[in-house]
Each structure stands twice: as structure tokens, then as C-alpha cells.
Amino acid sequence: MKISTKVEFGIVALADIAIYSENGDTVSSADISRRQNISQKYLEQILVALRQAGFIRGQKGSRGGYTLARPASGITFAEILDGLDNNILADTYINDDGSSGDLRETVNSCIWEKLNGYMREFTAKMTLADFIELHRSDSGESEGEFMYYI
């Protein structure tokens, strides 16, 4: 399955904000754009969506930026996906006209809903905090910030 850049960048942006606002600072879109190598203008649109979905708070003006609206341990992937993409976890089965055949109904109501349920189950269990933890252990256990030299 293809992950859209909107979802990918959204998750990355949330994680970036979580990581770099730990000391109380705000994180600007320019910061994220630079660190994560994402087009700033595109990123801004995604940040607006993340704010509207209630994950982050925006502070306008000089020295402004974003902070998490609630702790990373309370933000699940299911919520993020729902907030950024209204397709990926949606039960899209709508009984159009009632005239569709039996088999078509079984495909949608049984198979697809079940698959969807699995995905929702998995994504509801994982939080943004888990993801950051995963990333930290993934980038090596050592304490050093830079690993270019041994």
C-alpha cells in the first residue's frame, strides 16, 4: 500500500515537534522543514490540518511556532491517520442503491470491513511516544549525537 506524503510528513512533523519542544520551546515550520527536508509551504498546509485535528497548538508572531496540544503518549496512529486522511481507515462501504448483487455485498461487508478492523486495531495501539521511542532505538543505542566518525 502506498503511504501518502501528507501522512508521512504529518507523522514526521508531529514527532519532530514532540522531540524539539521537550524543553518548552516552540517549533516553527521552518525548523521542521530544514531538519526533515520537507518543502516548507507544503508542510504548513499539513500543520494546519494537524492543528485543526487537535494534535498541536500554533503560536503566531515572532518566536512563534508549534507545540503539542496533548502528550505524545496520548496520540495514537489511528487518530493521526483519521486526521490526515479520511480514506485509509474509513469503512467506505455504502449501500449505494440496494440493487447491488449479493457477492458484492459480501466482499464489502465481510472482507473489507474485517481487514479495516485489523488495521484500526493495530494503529490504535501505537502512540506517537512509541514511535519516537522506536526511532531512538532504531538510530543506534549510543549517546553521541553524531555518528559520522567512529
Next chain:
Amino acid sequence: MKISTKVEFGIVALADIAIYSENGDTVSSADISRRQNISQKYLEQILVALRQAGFIRGQKGSRGGYTLARPASGITFAEILDGLDNNILADTYINDDGSSGDLRETVNSCIWEKLNGYMREFTAKMTLADFIELHRSDSGESEGEFMYYI
């Protein structure tokens, strides 16, 4: 997640062929089109894809049609999805240029691959025969062909 009509119709067509070719007859695209209420011309394209993927055999000419190329109990949903849609079960993560940030790599390599794995696991377990069984018990246990009257 949205199911494409190509996949939906493809599954339905396979099931229809499996059901109506049990006595040895072939099943024509016109038959399926009528029974399942699907545009015949569109269906034909899907049937070609299903044949090229090795699920069905086509017999040209008068009294021709389709039959399953192998037993329904040996055709898994993972195979069908792979045959009809090269996106839905694919690990699309490609390390584009190597310059992408750490977080982006973690999203793709850990989260998405894992989600993908779950989907593949689930769909690899279910066969076309299972689906037909499911559909039969779904449409009521009674033996009668018509249920419009009690």
C-alpha cells in the same frame, strides 16, 4: 481504506465463475455481467487481468467462457490483490536518494512495513473457497433458492 472497483469486481467475478462452473460449464462475461450487475466491457478487462495472473482460463468462440485454472481453495486473497492491484499489498518503501531524514525512514521502514505485513498475513490466510463459504452462510442457511416469500 477505499476498495477499488477493479479489485471488488475481480473478486466477485472469480467467485461467480467458481460457483457457476461447478458442473463443468464455462461462464461467459455476459453471464457474470448480468448476474452481478457489472458493465460487461469493463468486466472483460478485469477478466483478462485475472487470466494473465493465472487464476482463470478463457475459452474463445461460441459456447466459450471462463473456468478456474486451479481450485478455489488454492487461490488466496493476497494473490488476487497482487494480481489486480500492484499497490495495495506492496512494500512501496524505496530509499529514494539516501538524503531523507531519519524520522522519515522510521515511518516507512517500521510503521508502514509492519502494517503491510499484517494485511498480507490476513489476506494470505483467506482463500476464494473460504469467501464463497462465507457468502453462502451469509445469504441465509435455508435451502430454497428464492426467499422473496415466506
Next chain:
DNA sequence: CTTATTTCCTAGTATGTCAATAGGCTTTTT
């Protein structure tokens, strides 16, 4: 042998979504 039937192949088209790019307005701090 001819004709009807069926699969099979290719092209086109309308619609929508994705992934940005771009410009500028609004708010807040310095």
C-alpha cells in the same frame, strides 16, 4: 464454409486525487 459467439486487445475520456508551488493576509513579538 459461413456465421454467430465469445474472448482479447487497444485507445480514448471524464473525473478526481496527490503533491506540491505560490501569493498574500493576519497576528504577535521585538
Next chain:
DNA sequence: AAAAAGCCTATTGACATACTAGGAAATAAG
């Protein structure tokens, strides 16, 4: 007042989806 940031809206190119359409090739029936 000016700079820095978020916020809002419009536009665009590329691509995918879901068909429609026309006909060529093969095969069985009469």
C-alpha cells in the same frame, strides 16, 4: 514600525480510476 511567524486560498502538473468504445482473432454451431 518592522520582522517573524502562522494561516488561508488558488492554481497546476502528473497520475490513477472507472469506465466507454471499437474492433480483431479465434472457435464452435449450423
